[in-house]
Amino acid sequence: MDRAELEQMRHDPAHWRAGLVYHCARDPRLLVPMRMRGTGYSVNFAQPRASLVLVGMIVLLLVPLALPLASLSRTTLIAAVLLFAFNVAVLTGLCHWEATRSR
Secondary structure, eight states: OOHHHHHHHHHOGGGEETTTEEOOTTOOOSEEEOSSTTSOEEEBTTSTTHHHHHHHHHHHHHHHHHHHHHOOOHHHHHHHHHHHHHHHHHHHHHHHHHHHSOO
């Protein structure tokens, strides 16, 4: 499947629920850019692994936020914020890679 066909599927309003949830069984990508470039990524919920990826992303982002609750020290809070920022950067990079890699 070439890039033009993937882009055509991504822009088709029939594949979007409420403008935010992407569902296209023909699209092999797990993560796709939102319809308006630069606004983020959406999980392709037609893919069987979509739920696992979504749960993994949520866990990865919530773990650093839960660290300060275990210990209310300033160092732990700073470490949690840095870990959260790192996780966001990694997830953003992985989403970009998955959505733009050639098949």
